[in-house]
Amino acid sequence: MKLTRLFLPLLFLIFTSCNSIRVVSDYDTKANFDDKKTFAFYKPGIDKAEVSDLDKKRIMRAIEAELIAKGMQKSSSPDVLISLFTKSRERVNINDNLNWGFGYGWGWNPWMWGGAGRLNVNQYTEGTLFIDVIDAEKKELIWQGIGSGALSLRNAEKREERINKFVKDILAKYPPGSNKK
Structure with a gap:
């Protein structure tokens, strides 16, 4: 019984404290991504993105590194143009960590349902990063990746690490079908 009392709150804490990034993407099914080699x-x-200049630099460096890792090259006459857009909002997460227990015994409540708990309130900023891939010749959007998750505002290193994770997770879906190979 004691093991259950320890395991359930620990499991709950693990699942509620995950810093996962939710990613979706969409693309033009008529676009040919095989001939898009430069960016x-x-x-x-990018100038319109509502994020600090330092974070813009971090995002752009992360995008550049990911695209180069995919075999693309940066060019002054590119096949695609990369744009970005950001949004953020304040979120509040409230967890009621009751110590649910079972018991057997004599007295007023032999089943001992319930227990004392603690209310945890966590306020954080949720950020959303949009990465747009635009056909340079036609000036049309051909792919968009969107990632949402909690932002790390602690220090520059943690912030850069989180931005790199956002960009890596979003661009894992570019080009379409690349994750199937």
Whole structure:
């Protein structure tokens, strides 16, 4: 019984404290991604992103590293343009950690349902990063990846680490069908 009392709250804590990033993507099914080998950043789009200049640099460095790792090259006459957009919102997570227990014994409540618990309130910022891939010739959006998750605001290293994770998870779905190979 004591093992159950320890295991359930621990399991609950693990699942509620996960820093997962939710990723979705969409693309133009008529676009040919096989001939998209070079990229450049789309400055007008990036300038509009509501994020600090330091975070823009971090995001752009992470995108560049991921695309180069996929075999693409940065170019002044690119096949695709990369733009980004960000959103954030404050979230509150409330957990009621009751110590549910079972018991057997004499007295007023022999089944001992319930128990004392603690209310945990966690406030955090949830960020969403949109990465747009635009056909440079047609000036049309051909792929979009979106990642949402909790942001780490602690220090520059943790922030950069989190941004790298966001970008890696989003671009794992680019180009379409690449994760099936």
